[in-house]
Amino acid sequence: MIKPHGGILINRIAEGKRKEELENKAQGLFKLQIEDRYTSDLLMIAIGGFSPLKGFMGKADAESVINKMELANGLVWSIPILLPVKDSSAIKVGQEIALTDSNNTVIAVMNVSEKFDLELDNYTTKVYKTNDPAHPGVKAVLDGGNHYIAGEIELLNRPVGENVQEQYKLDPSMSRAEFEKRGWKTIVAFQTRNPIHRAHEYLLKCALESVDGLFIHPLVGETKSDDVPAMTRMDCYQVLMDNYFNLKHTTLGVLPAAMRYAGPKEAVMHAIIRKNYGCTHLIIGRDHAGVGNYYGTYEAQEVVDSVADKLGIIPVKFEHTFYCKACGNMASTKTCPHTSEHHVMLSGTKVRDMLAASQRPPVEFSRPEVADILIAWATGKAAVTA
Numbered sequence: 432m433i434k435p436h437g438g439i440l441i442n443r444i445a446e447g448k449r450k451e452e453l454e455n456k457a458q459g460l461f462k463l464q465i466e467d468r469y470t471s472d473l474l475m476i477a478i479g480g481f482s483p484l485k486g487f488m489g490k491a492d493a494e495s496v497i498n499k500m501e502l503a504n505g506l507v508w509s510i511p512i513l514l515p516v517k518d519s520s521a522i523k524v525g526q527e528i529a530l531t532d533s534n535n536t537v538i539a540v541m542n543v544s545e546k547f548d549l550e551l552d553n554y555t556t557k558v559y560k561t562n563d564p565a566h567p568g569v570k571a572v573l574d575g576g577n578h579y580i581a582g583e584i585e586l587l588n589r590p591v592g593e594n595v596q597e598q599y600k601l602d603p604s605m606s607r608a609e610f611e612k613r614g615w616k617t618i619v620a621f622q623t624r625n626p627i628h629r630a631h632e633y634l635l636k637c638a639l640e641s642v643d644g645l646f647i648h649p650l651v652g653e654t655k656s657d658d659v660p661a662m663t664r665m666d667c668y669q670v671l672m673d674n675y676f677n678l679k680h681t682t683l684g685v686l687p688a689a690m691r692y693a694g695p696k697e698a699v700m701h702a703i704i705r706k707n708y709g710c711t712h713l714i715i716g717r718d719h720a721g722v723g724n725y726y727g728t729y730e731a732q733e734v735v736d737s738v739a740d741k742l743g744i745i746p747v748k749f750e751h752t753f754y755c756k757a758c759g760n761m762a763s764t765k766t767c768p769h770t771s772e773h774h775v776m777l778s779g780t781k782v783r784d785m786l787a788a789s790q791r792p793p794v795e796f797s798r799p800e801v802a803d804i805l806i807a808w809a810t811g812k813a814a815v816t817a
């Protein structure tokens with residue numbers, strides 16, 4: 432099985448007596464409430480999704496990641512994992528503090544090893560390739576401010592915001608055990624934050640043809656507010672798998688990380704994370720993890736390619752896929768010789784309008800079982816706002 436990034440799968444989840452001990456201690460500690468975006472990162476650190484990180488980054492790692500796309504020890508890393516604080520005057524280096532989520536539940540204890548500032552213009556320009564506050568990832572960085580605290584964490588309770596069915600919470604240790612149990616040696620991961628329609632179903636199956644297993648791994652942390660909610664998406668993935676995938680070679684689990692829309696840098700991050708989950712391959716589409724027009728169509732594929740050897744994970748690159756009436760099957764811009772008038776392609780807006788009007792998109796675009804779940808969600812939402 433592929434080794435985690437840095438060699439060891441990190442586990443910062445306090446259990447049993449240790450958890451009890453920390454719970455008691457936390458009552459007397461300074462409490463810092465952190466936003467869902469950062470509780471996602473905290474959870475990712477604790478479960479080993481961000482191995483080898485054991486806590487939020489200090490200045491040396493952050494600057495090295497921003498300027499050189501590697502940790503201070505030289506290991507490839509593309510996006511700094513940071514904990515910003517608006518006012519750190521009450522927090523001292525060497526102090527243990529309790530981190531709480533939006534429910535005021537203590538979720539972790541953090542040993543503060545450093546307090547520092549970063550130059551945000553350099554950070555955003557190097558990592559996001561823009562300092563435009565209209566970019567959702569840049570906006571999140573700017574909203575957090577430029578004061579940070581660093582230090583190792585231990586998780587006591589899983590934070591709120593992980594709004595998905597229990598059975599899909601497959602941590603890296605669990606996905607690794609699952610792949611092992613199934614005897615899979617090669618596993619391709621698929622990153623998504625959208626329901627899967629025919630186009631993606633096709634490329635997932637193309638990818639699966641040459642490996643042992645497919646890990647559908649939707650990101651369920653914070654995304655843009657107009658995305659379909661995680662619970663609904665999980666129902667869509669499940670019904671699609673149950674009806675159209677061979678379950679002997681397909682499994683589903685969630686990635687509790689937040690989206691950053693950092694395009695190429697986030698694609699590298701996604702590759703590191705999937706390596707930690709035990710995957711050997713990762714599907715990288717056009718404009719992977721991009722938003723607006725900030726990144727070139729193939730930039731994410733190129734940047735992942737440039738570090739794939741060091742990471743040891745294989746990028747599986749895809750073009751746009753669609754149903755072609757002239758071909759009489761699913762195809763891509765790489766395989767189909769016909770013009771776009773033969774292709775069944777619908778814009779996101781068109782699909783949303785159809786669903787809200789209780790209309791199934793054409794079967795060449797969307798499986799009816801998936802469409803029906805989305806219609807129930809879209810019309811339910813419409814009823815609430817009416």
Ligand SMILES: [Zn+2]
Pocket residue numbers: 755756757758759762767768769773
């Ligand atoms: Zn064609």
